Each structure stands twice: as C-alpha cells, then as structure tokens.
Amino acid sequence: MTVKPKSITEKVAWSGRIISVQPRIRLVRSFDERSHSYLGYMLRVKGTVGNEPCEFQVALGKAAQAKHRFHAGMDASGDAVPVPDPRLETAGFYKASGLKILKDTEGEPPAGPPFHGEPFDLETYRSRGHRRLDARTYDTKCTTCIWGCRMPVEMIIDHWNPSRKRYRFETFCYGPKSCLFYRPGPTRKVPGRKGMSYTEEDWVDEDTTAHRGPDD
Numbered sequence: 405m406t407v408k409p410k411s412i413t414e415k416v417a418w419s420g421r422i423i424s425v426q427p428r429i430r431l432v433r434s435f436d437e438r439s440h441s442y443l444g445y446m447l448r449v450k451g452t453v454g455n456e457p458c459e460f461q462v463a464l465g466k467a468a469q470a471k472h473r474f475h476a477g478m479d480a481s482g483d484a485v486p487v488p489d490p491r492l493e494t495a496g497f498y499k500a501s502g503l504k505i506l507k508d509t510e511g512e513p514p515a516g517p518p519f520h521g522e523p524f525d526l527e528t529y530r531s532r533g534h535r536r537l538d539a540r541t542y543d544t545k546c547t548t549c550i551w552g553c554r555m556p557v558e559m560i561i562d563h564w565n566p567s568r569k570r571y572r573f574e575t576f577c578y579g580p581k582s583c584l585f586y587r588p589g590p591t592r593k594v595p596g597r598k599g600m601s602y603t604e605e606d607w608v609d610e611d612t613t614a615h616r617g618p619d620d
C-alpha cells in the first residue's frame with residue numbers, strides 16, 4: 405500500500421529500496437485541448453518515512469535524476485517535504501534533497517515487461533508520446549515500468565472562466581505498442597461548459613504514436 409502524508413508538514417527523512425522510477429508529468433485539459441508539463445521523475449520506494457515502515461513516492465527534478473541515475477533495485481535515502489496539494493502530485497512527497505545511493509544494483513535489469521533500468525530523459529518521453537493505459541492494468545502490471553506514468557490532471561471546465569477546474573488522475577503508457585501487458589481501458593471523457601463532454605477517441609493515441617513502430 406502506498407502511503408500519503410497526513411499531518412506531517414515539515415521535511416522528513418526517508419530511506420528504502422527503489423521499486424520504480426517513472427516520469428513526473430502533469431496534464432492540463434481544456435475540453436479537446438491538452439498540454440503537458442514535464443516536471444521530473446518519481447521514485448516509488450519501499451522503506452521508511454521518519455520511523456514509519458511504508459511504501460511511498462517521492463518527486464524529484466530532472467537534475468537530481470541525471471546526477472544519481474536512480475533505477476529500480478537501488479537502496480537510497482534523502483529528505484523530502486509532504487506535497488501541499490495532493491490533487492497536483494501523484495507522489496506524497498516532493499522537494500527531495502540530501503539524496504544518497506546506499507547500494508547500487510549489480511548486472512543488467514531483467515528483460516521486461518515491465519521494463520526496469522534507468523528511465524529516459526524527459527525529451528524522449530515527450531517525443532515518443534503516450535497512449536491511455538487502463539487504470540487497473542497500471543495498478544497490477546505497470547507501477548514498476550519506466551514507461552508507465554500516472555499523471556495528475558487539471559481540467560478547465562469553462563475556458564471563459566478558467567478558475568472553474570476539476571482534478572483527477574489518469575494513467576498512460578509511453579512504452580512499445582507491442583507490450584503484451586497493454587490494455588487501453590475505456591475512452592476518457594473531459595467535462596466542458598453547460599454539461600457538454602468531449603470523448604478522447606482511439607485515433608488520438610494512434611495519431612500521437614504513429615511515428616513509432618510496434619517494438620519501438
């Protein structure tokens with residue numbers, strides 16, 4: 405089970421085994437338009453926060469990931485701050501600092517899926533594009549895969565009144581189209597003005613990833 409901070413408001417020490425590293429990407433939707441913010445990476449860790457044993461997620465910037473080259477199987481530690489608005493982050497903690505690798509892995513990661521090893525730079529994710537990924541498939545098969553991503557989504561309901569927003573999370577796959585674990589799940593609907601709704605059909609994903617072959 406992944407824990408989210410409850411009443412902690414200050415920097416806390418964490419340590420443990422990294423289970424996965426995935427990109428940290430935020431999505432803004434306004435009816436049929438969407439834009440992404442490529443913020444960094446997210447470590448999923450099984451270990452302790454303070455003295456409490458738990459599984460948790462820590463958000464970090466791309467410079468920290470480039471320096472430490474975190475990947476699944478490493479033991480690591482650091483400090484982090486609980487996120488102030490859980491609607492805007494998949495991770496429970498962010499502003500990671502004092503990062504240390506306690507033990508690296510040996511040898512090559514096993515062949516996927518799910519795909520482990522070091523995640524790619526954010527430009528690679530941006531240029532590959534994603535397909536929607538069934539939320540249950542993500543939970544059961546893809547939480548450790550470098551190509552999986554659970555994005556916080558901010559939806560602007562009325563572009564004449566951008567303060568009207570709703571929030572949710574959506575799961576995506578940036579991985580090879582031939583992955584046997586992949587399931588798209590139901591199409592996603594985006595609410596709009598006056599009860600209108602936009603359905604993001606399959607052609608959007610086909611178009612976004614048309615430049616990739618099945619095994620790319």
Ligand code: SF4
Nearest residue numbers: 546549552577579583
């Ligand atoms: S469906 Fe995508 S995220 Fe899941 S294991 Fe396959 S490549 Fe990874």
